[in-house]
Each structure stands twice: as C-alpha cells, then as structure tokens.
Amino acid sequence: MIRNLFRMFVVMGLLVVSLAPAPARADESGKPRRLLYVVAPGIRNYLEFGGAGILIFDIDHGHKFVKRIATPASQAAKPENIKGVCACAATKKLYFTTLTKLYCFDLVAEKMLWEKALPGGCDRPSITPDGKTIYVPSLEKDHWNVVDASTGDVVTQLVTKNRAHNTVVSLDGARMYLAGISSPILPVADTTTHQIIQKVGPFSAGIRPLTVNADRSRIYVTVNGLLGFEIGDLKSGKKIATVEVEGFKQGMVKRHGCPSHGVGLTPDETEVWVCDAANQRVHIFDNRVTPPKQLQSIKLREQPGWVTFTRDGQYAYPSTGDVIDVKSKKIVAQLMDEEGREVHSEKVVEVILIDGVIVLVGDQFGVGRRGQKR
Numbered sequence: 001m002i003r004n005l006f007r008m009f010v011v012m013g014l015l016v017v018s019l020a021p022a023p024a025r026a027d028e029s030g031k032p033r034r035l036l037y038v039v040a041p042g043i044r045n046y047l048e049f050g051g052a053g054i055l056i057f058d059i060d061h062g063h064k065f066v067k068r069i070a071t072p073a074s075q076a077a078k079p080e081n082i083k084g085v086c087a088c089a090a091t092k093k094l095y096f097t098t099l100t101k102l103y104c105f106d107l108v109a110e111k112m113l114w115e116k117a118l119p120g121g122c123d124r125p126s127i128t129p130d131g132k133t134i135y136v137p138s139l140e141k142d143h144w145n146v147v148d149a150s151t152g153d154v155v156t157q158l159v160t161k162n163r164a165h166n167t168v169v170s171l172d173g174a175r176m177y178l179a180g181i182s183s184p185i186l187p188v189a190d191t192t193t194h195q196i197i198q199k200v201g202p203f204s205a206g207i208r209p210l211t212v213n214a215d216r217s218r219i220y221v222t223v224n225g226l227l228g229f230e231i232g233d234l235k236s237g238k239k240i241a242t243v244e245v246e247g248f249k250q251g252m253v254k255r256h257g258c259p260s261h262g263v264g265l266t267p268d269e270t271e272v273w274v275c276d277a278a279n280q281r282v283h284i285f286d287n288r289v290t291p292p293k294q295l296q297s298i299k300l301r302e303q304p305g306w307v308t309f310t311r312d313g314q315y316a317y318p319s320t321g322d323v324i325d326v327k328s329k330k331i332v333a334q335l336m337d338e339e340g341r342e343v344h345s346e347k348v349v350e351v352i353l354i355d356g357v358i359v360l361v362g363d364q365f366g367v368g369r370r371g372q373k374r
Contacts, residue, residue, distance in 0.1 A: 032352050032359070034059035034310065035066065036317070038335065039085045039096045039347040040074075052079040054094075054105070055335075055343060059310065059350070063323050063333040069110055073098050083139075084124030084167075085347040087361040088131030091149070095134060096347060097122035102136055102152055107351065107358055116152030118145045126167040126176060126365070128191055135176045135189070137164030144178055146194050156194050160187050163206070168365045171214045171372065179207040179221065186210070186219065186232065200232045203239050209262050209306065213269050213368035220263050220272060227259040228283075229274050231291070241291040243272075251278030254303050262306040262346075264366020266326060267313040271295075273366070275318065277303040282318050284329065298322075298329060306346035308366040319346040 036057040052074035056066040073080045073096075080098035087094040087107070094105045100121050104113040121139030127149060128134075134147045140163040146155045162180025169176055169191070176189040184202035189195065205224040212219050212234075219232040228244040250259045254277065262275035265287070272285040272292050280300050285292035306319035309326065316324040321335035321344045335343035350362030 030354055032354050035351045037094060037349050037351055038343060038345045039082050040343065040345045041079060041082060051337065055337060057335060063335060065336060065338050068338065071103065071112060072115060073103065082347050083122055085349050085364055086125055086127040087349045087351060088127055089358055089361045091131035092358050093131065095125065095127065097125055097136060099139055102147065104152060114152050118154065123164060124166045126169040128169060129173040133191060135167045137167055140165055140181060158189060158196060166209055168210055168212055170212055170216050171367055171369060175216060177210060177212060177219065179210050181206045198237060200234060200237045201239055203230050204242060208258050211263055211265050211365050211367050213265060214370045214372065222260045222263050224258055227276060229260060229263045243285065243291050245276060245283050246294055248276060248279045253277040255305050262304055264307045264309060265368040267309060267311060267369035269368040269370040273307050273316060275304040275307055277305060282307055296329060298324060302344060308348060308364055310350050311360060311362050317348050320344055
C-alpha cells in the first residue's frame with residue numbers, strides 16, 4: 001500500500017509540473033521572442049474596442065493575447081485618451097502620454113515608475129535611442145517640452161507656434177522632427193543642443209503623421225486635405241513631391257479630420273504605406289522609383305488612422321488591429337483581447353527579448369531602417 005501511495009504522489013507531482021505555465025521568455029536556443037505592446041484606448045472612438053490598459057500580444061504565435069496590465073490612466077473613472085507611446089531597450093522602459101500626463105512604465109518589473117503632468121498637456125512623443133531624452137509636444141499648443149526620461153522633469157522648451165502634435169526621432173537619434181497641425185513648415189531640432197537647426201517645406205497644408213528614412217535624406221508626411229502623402233528633401237529643405245492615391249475618392253472620416261492620417265516606411269524602405277480612412281484601406285507604393293508608384297490596396301476591418309511595422313519588416317500594423325504579412329500583402333491575424341473583443345489602437349510598439357532580456361524595441365512611426373543589421 002505504501003508503495004502504491006508513493007507511486008500516486010509521483011504521478012500527481014508530474015502532472016502538476018506538466019500543467020505549470022511556461023515562463024514568459026525565449027526558448028533555450030536563444031531564439032528571440034517578439035511581443036507587441038498595445039496601449040489602449042487609442043482614441044476616444046476606440047473605447048468600445050478592447051477596453052483600456054497595456055495589452056501584450058505574442059507576435060510569433062499568431063499574435064495571441066498574452067496579458068493586460070492596468071495603469072493609472074486605465075483605472076481612472078473615465079480612462080484617459082492615449083496620445084502616444086515610445087520605448088527604449090537600453091533602459092527597459094516604456095512611455096505613454098495622455099492629454100495631460102507623461103507616464104513611465106518599467107518593462108521588466110511591469111510596474112509604473114512615475115507620472116508627470118507637463119506644461120500645456122501632451123501629445124505624441126518620441127525618445128532618443130539612448131533613452132535619455134523625450135520630446136513631448138504640448139496638446140496642440142505652441143511648444144514642445146524636452147524631458148529628462150529618467151525623472152520626467154522638463155529640461156527646456158522649444159517654441160514652434162505650430163499647434164504641436166507629432167514627434168519623430170531619426171534612427172541615429174541625432175534629429176527630432178516636430179510636426180504641427182497648423183503649419184506647412186516642419187521644424188527640425190538637434191537632440192544634442194535642443195535647438196531648431198532647420199525648417200523643411202513648405203508642404204501643401206498642416207502636417208499630420210510623418211516618417212523619415214534611415215540616412216535622414218527624405219521625410220514623408222501626410223497633410224490636411226490630401227489622400228496620399230508628400231516628400232521632403234532633408235538636404236535641401238524643400239518639398240519634392242506630392243503623391244496622391246489614385247482610384248479612390250475622399251469621403252467622410254470618423255477621426256482626425258484628415259483623409260490620410262498615417263504613413264510608414266517598410267524597414268528596408270522599398271515601400272511607403274499610407275492610410276485611407278474613408279475607404280477603410282491602406283495603400284502601398286513602390287518607393288524604389290521617384291515619385292513612388294502605387295502598387296495595391298488592402299481592405300481593413302475599420303477606418304485606419306495609423307500604420308507601423310515590426311523591425312524586420314515581416315508584419316504591418318494599421319491601427320485597426322489587422323495584422324498584415326508585408327511580403328504577401330495578406331491579413332494573417334487580427335488583434336483580439338482576452339474576451340474576444342477587437343483591439344484597435346494607434347499606439348503600439350514591438351519589444352524583442354532574448355533569454356528573457358529586452359534587447360531591442362521598435363517604434364510607433366514606421367521609420368526607415370535600411371542598412372541596420374537588426
């Protein structure tokens with residue numbers, strides 16, 4: 001009897017071990033594990049989609065939902081509108097903004113470190129690759145707050161008087177591009193001196209989402225009133241092309257008041273992807289020719305207001321939660337939360353781990369990465 005009881009306890013122990021969840025880390029071979037961090041709600045209209053908080057998805061396992069992390073913003077009686085997100089592999093931190101505050105989240109401990117109300121409110125920020133400095137636009141006011149990323153303290157302000165809105169850092173971290181809704185001119189700041197050293201344009205209207213190539217020679221911007229995008233030469237400081245979407249008409253949009261709110265470069269810079277809200281599509285252009293040539297369009301499940309990519313260029317993420325295989329141009333997954341609800345957000349960032357250690361992060365803006373090894 002004692003022998004039989006012993007065998008029973010051994011079997012039960014093995015069963016418990018077999019049912020234990022696997023650790024959230026790369027496998028023993030050191031293969032990278034890619035996670036997609038989605039900060040929701042993205043905009044007020046998206047509150048119906050997926051609730052609030054930081055939602056994590058497993059990129060390499062069908063974008064399966066992993067977990068939801070509550071934040072002070074998501075736990076408020078009325079969850080605040082999320083305005084932007086950025087992350088840093090060097091410091092293992094993720095930052096996001098609401099209408100009024102900048103939040104700092106520890107990716108390793110999975111806890112909030114601090115929150116800071118900034119002068120003039122907050123919009124869509126960007127961080128230098130070393131994780132030291134964040135440029136945070138005021139909420140469509142006259143200035144950018146230059147913030148110490150370790151403390152949230154304001155170091156200085158850059159006054160642009162262009163209804164500050166979107167911020168993009170160059171791949172090398174040397175430049176910040178400061179797009180405002182009300183101005184066709186794009187100010188460019190030096191991240192060492194925190195001074196505006198160049199102005200690009202004029203473009204045809206106020207500047208909306210934008211992106212930049214790896215060598216800082218071209219800037220791609222969407223503007224008010226245009227279904228398509230424009231290109232600026234960062235060497236001369238002049239606009240060099242207006243590229244309109246063909247075969248589709250402008251129509252009513254739910255958000256942003258802009259036909260094309262969202263543009264991104266595939267990491268190899270061979271394609272430009274631009275959003276079309278009214279027609280619920282993302283349009284793809286061949287960037288190997290000048291001006292870029294329209295190739296095809298992909299129908300999405302909702303009106304898009306953003307598009308970005310994984311660092312390796314495998315997947316594209318429009319804000320609708322559709323996951324697009326970049327090579328085949330097919331929708332291969334759709335982001336769904338733990339309750340089976342659609343997840344939509346413009347605020348997403350890729351985090352890459354090896355053996356449980358964060359080694360790389362992506363960016364929200366779909367910047368070009370041609371020549372980058374990983």
